[in-house]
Amino acid sequence: MIDIERANQTVVERMMSARPILRTIVRAADVIPGMEGRRLLHAGPPIAWTHASGPLRGALIGACLFEGWARHAGEAEALLASGAVAFDPCHHHDAVGPMAGVISPSMMVYVVENVTHGNRAFSTLNEGYGKVLRYGAYSEEVLARLRWMNEVMGGVLADALALSEEGIDIRTLLAESLHMGDEGHNRNKAGSLLYTTKLAPLVVRAAPNAETAASVLKFLGDNALSVLNPVMAACKAMADAGHGVAGSTIMTAMARNGTELGIRVSGLGDRWFTGPAGMPDGLYFPGFTAADANRDIGDSTITETAGIGAFAMAAAPAIVTFISGAPQDAMHATLEMYEITIAEHTAFTIPALGFRGTPTGVDIRKVVELGVTPRINTGIAHKEAGVGQVGAGLTRPPMSVFEDALVAFAEQYLEVS
Amino acid sequence: MIDIERANQTVVERMMSARPILRTIVRAADVIPGMEGRRLLHAGPPIAWTHASGPLRGALIGACLFEGWARHAGEAEALLASGAVAFDPCHHHDAVGPMAGVISPSMMVYVVENVTHGNRAFSTLNEGYGKVLRYGAYSEEVLARLRWMNEVMGGVLADALALSEEGIDIRTLLAESLHMGDEGHNRNKAGSLLYTTKLAPLVVRAAPNAETAASVLKFLGDNALSVLNPVMAACKAMADAGHGVAGSTIMTAMARNGTELGIRVSGLGDRWFTGPAGMPDGLYFPGFTAADANRDIGDSTITETAGIGAFAMAAAPAIVTFISGAPQDAMHATLEMYEITIAEHTAFTIPALGFRGTPTGVDIRKVVELGVTPRINTGIAHKEAGVGQVGAGLTRPPMSVFEDALVAFAEQYLEVS
Numbered sequence: 001m002i003d004i005e006r007a008n009q010t011v012v013e014r015m016m017s018a019r020p021i022l023r024t025i026v027r028a029a030d031v032i033p034g035m036e037g038r039r040l041l042h043a044g045p046p047i048a049w050t051h052a053s054g055p056l057r058g059a060l061i062g063a064c065l066f067e068g069w070a071r072h073a074g075e076a077e078a079l080l081a082s083g084a085v086a087f088d089p090c091h092h093h094d095a096v097g098p099m100a101g102v103i104s105p106s107m108m109v110y111v112v113e114n115v116t117h118g119n120r121a122f123s124t125l126n127e128g129y130g131k132v133l134r135y136g137a138y139s140e141e142v143l144a145r146l147r148w149m150n151e152v153m154g155g156v157l158a159d160a161l162a163l164s165e166e167g168i169d170i171r172t173l174l175a176e177s178l179h180m181g182d183e184g185h186n187r188n189k190a191g192s193l194l195y196t197t198k199l200a201p202l203v204v205r206a207a208p209n210a211e212t213a214a215s216v217l218k219f220l221g222d223n224a225l226s227v228l229n230p231v232m233a234a235c236k237a238m239a240d241a242g243h244g245v246a247g248s249t250i251m252t253a254m255a256r257n258g259t260e261l262g263i264r265v266s267g268l269g270d271r272w273f274t275g276p277a278g279m280p281d282g283l284y285f286p287g288f289t290a291a292d293a294n295r296d297i298g299d300s301t302i303t304e305t306a307g308i309g310a311f312a313m314a315a316a317p318a319i320v321t322f323i324s325g326a327p328q329d330a331m332h333a334t335l336e337m338y339e340i341t342i343a344e345h346t347a348f349t350i351p352a353l354g355f356r357g358t359p360t361g362v363d364i365r366k367v368v369e370l371g372v373t374p375r376i377n378t379g380i381a382h383k384e385a386g387v388g389q390v391g392a393g394l395t396r397p398p399m400s401v402f403e404d405a406l407v408a409f410a411e412q413y414l415e416v417s
Numbered sequence: 418m419i420d421i422e423r424a425n426q427t428v429v430e431r432m433m434s435a436r437p438i439l440r441t442i443v444r445a446a447d448v449i450p451g452m453e454g455r456r457l458l459h460a461g462p463p464i465a466w467t468h469a470s471g472p473l474r475g476a477l478i479g480a481c482l483f484e485g486w487a488r489h490a491g492e493a494e495a496l497l498a499s500g501a502v503a504f505d506p507c508h509h510h511d512a513v514g515p516m517a518g519v520i521s522p523s524m525m526v527y528v529v530e531n532v533t534h535g536n537r538a539f540s541t542l543n544e545g546y547g548k549v550l551r552y553g554a555y556s557e558e559v560l561a562r563l564r565w566m567n568e569v570m571g572g573v574l575a576d577a578l579a580l581s582e583e584g585i586d587i588r589t590l591l592a593e594s595l596h597m598g599d600e601g602h603n604r605n606k607a608g609s610l611l612y613t614t615k616l617a618p619l620v621v622r623a624a625p626n627a628e629t630a631a632s633v634l635k636f637l638g639d640n641a642l643s644v645l646n647p648v649m650a651a652c653k654a655m656a657d658a659g660h661g662v663a664g665s666t667i668m669t670a671m672a673r674n675g676t677e678l679g680i681r682v683s684g685l686g687d688r689w690f691t692g693p694a695g696m697p698d699g700l701y702f703p704g705f706t707a708a709d710a711n712r713d714i715g716d717s718t719i720t721e722t723a724g725i726g727a728f729a730m731a732a733a734p735a736i737v738t739f740i741s742g743a744p745q746d747a748m749h750a751t752l753e754m755y756e757i758t759i760a761e762h763t764a765f766t767i768p769a770l771g772f773r774g775t776p777t778g779v780d781i782r783k784v785v786e787l788g789v790t791p792r793i794n795t796g797i798a799h800k801e802a803g804v805g806q807v808g809a810g811l812t813r814p815p816m817s818v819f820e821d822a823l824v825a826f827a828e829q830y831l832e833v834s
Binding site: 204 | 596598606607611613614621624630632635638734735738744769
């Protein structure tokens with residue numbers, strides 16, 4: 001007879017004891033397993049080109065242009081449609097990416113190591129706001145920024161991190177930033193300042209000259225999402241530490257590709273349970289409306305999977321100005337998530353709730369039994385390739401993915417017992 | 418007949434419309450009015466050497482050593498006791514200083530300009546934690562740090578600020594930091610990160626070499642109170658904008674010298690109303706107890722006077738780990754302060770209270786009528802000269818200073834009407 005409760009405890013203990021340290025920055029092809037040839041990684045569960053949404057297509061096209069595999073968008077589309085350029089989920093390669101989440105072989109990626117259990121996770125450098133690849137934009141301005149990030153900033157940050165013996169402890173950084181109004185997903189303002197400030201003396205020492213150091217520090221400091229990508233890699237490293245425990249009903253991945261949302265469950269191997277990605281309910285930038293919105297997209301729900309993001313909303317009442325709602329809704333969001341989780345995080349606490357730990361470890365049984373799905377904070381991409389971000393808001397995964405996972409769990413475990 | 422309500426509205430409108438911009442850093446003797454000869458400035462209302470507390474004596478001694486007026490503490494004491502070295506309140510010279518608040522002629526000071534009304538305010542550079550002059554320590558380690566701050570960091574920061582056309586808008590910075598868990602007095606963690614991050618590219622460009630830039634950025638980044646002194650100067654500039662309005666009962670200064678606390682009232686000129694400074698109720702560093710504590714000290718209550726600090730506690734629930742209490746107490750502190758103030762700040766808002774403005778403009782009539790004195794967040798200095806900080810906590814001014822001020826107000830205004 002399997003002991004689900006015990007298996008689940010093991011999962012959350014592993015997730016919470018994982019200590020993700022940002023070590024270095026390396027070219028994706030040199031560090032990500034299985035990233036050979038003309039292959040791109042993307043957010044969410046697997047998807048065929050014919051089903052890919054506008055922003056995902058835009059980002060894949062942009063990556064082909066960035067790599068020099070195509071001279072224009074039409075040529076890139078042909079390569080992607082024909083299979084001459086392959087694309088896999090980031091999650092199949094120990095990686096995560098925000099929004100479209102595209103990683104190409106030449107891109108510099110963060111390397112985060114969970115020193116407790118030894119696993120690693122990878123993510124790209126964050127591009128900032130506006131017209132950016134992760135929202136499906138691929139104009140020359142977007143590509144030029146990516147080249148500067150890759151050729152200038154990436155090298156400087158790698159050299160800066162090399163000057164730090166201990167690396168940057170992202171769990172500690174997150175714990176601090178949750179006490180400073182961040183929830184770690186859509187609001188990473190304090191975390192990005194902590195990150196920039198920690199790196200600043202190292203960047204100055206590592207940069208080839210003052211002007212380069214100044215431009216890197218200005219880029220990091222002006223971008224309130226600078227730390228989002230290392231945070232996502234850290235959450236991936238923490239969640240993966242809890243993956244693969246036989247008999248566990250805890251969700252260890254949740255990701256969207258702009259068409260479908262998929263979840264993985266610790267005791268159910270690498271199988272995805274998928275359903276339609278949600279339409280976010282949110283606030284739009286001037287000139288855009290809900291009619292412009294794509295379905296939800298991105299691996300960034302790895303934050304909710306690890307116990308932060310929408311689950312830590314009570315720590316971040318100011319976020320409602322960005323994603324809609326009232327501060328009281330933020331408190332309510334966290335309180336609701338305690339109902340479908342089995343632990344309170346030992347490292348991530350919420351001052352306004354008397355330093356209670358964030359709700360951690362979604363039990364798919366509770367989701368189905370209570371009819372309460374996980375909450376998701378998210379950015380909103382334009383539905384057409386090449387446009388970019390149009391807003392930010394809230395959504396939820398479809399209940400069907402939890403029901404499907406629970407059926408699969410019963411098939412795998414309960415028949416044999 | 419005087420219109421007190423109208424006068425008070427004028428005061429808070431001037432305080433809230435004041436826009437304090439950090440412009441530059443200059444030697445105190447070159448910019449602070451009336452700072453000629455062998456003269457030191459200190460926190461709080463005026464005091465004689467014979468009544469000065471241990472930490473104030475320690476800081477005044479340290480300043481004499483720093484200036485080279487004395488070779489050892491005994492010599493410095495003799496100069497101070499004899500009047501050969503004079504000392505005045507910072508507030509008499511448009512300045513403010515945390516804790517002992519000592520400013521000597523050679524020290525580099527921040528220059529903050531209220532661009533709405535044209536007045537300026539000054540404050541020293543923050544030394545960080547531990548054994549520091551402002552807590553009354555004056556060992557060679559303390560003086561060496563002050564020399565480095567003055568000779569290296571001060572010049573670099575002055576050159577960095579000179580590269581910024583617009584300066585640094587401290588009101589905007591405070592508004593942001595209040596959304597990031599700061600209250601602006603004892604917790605300036607987010608504000609100091611915002612400050613360091615804004616300065617970083619400028620420091621890199623201004624510094625003579627990378628090592629100097631790195632050391633300045635590390636010093637600023639490691640000190641969660643880096644921005645306290647510019648914030649205090651900004652609050653002084655805002656409060657002073659509301660001072661001197663005939664018929665107003667609004668408090669425009671509150672300061673402690675370690676023996677006495679004094680307040681000033683907008684409609685009552687430059688007169689201080691003084692009483693014994695409080696004994697803070699707080700948390701002590703390991704090895705220290707309440708028996709080691711000095712009475713409350715510092716000009717930092719200019720933050721409460723301007724509508725932040727203890728008045729904005731609801732924005733900073735995490736602060737209770739530092740100054741004692743539960744997060745609910747933080748909420749209660751702000752709610753109580755609405756009872757004795759006449760405005761809700763238009764620039765400083767509290768997300769957890771539905772973005773309500775902070776309680777601003779203490780009306781001495783309300784204090785006396787309700788029997789509720791302003792709350793103060795504070796650091797705690799050791800009572801003996803030369804030791805330093807021993808903890809942090811909460812206190813209040815004595816009710817008598819408000820009663821005395823109200824009697825004076827009646828004498829000045831009500832007899833003639």
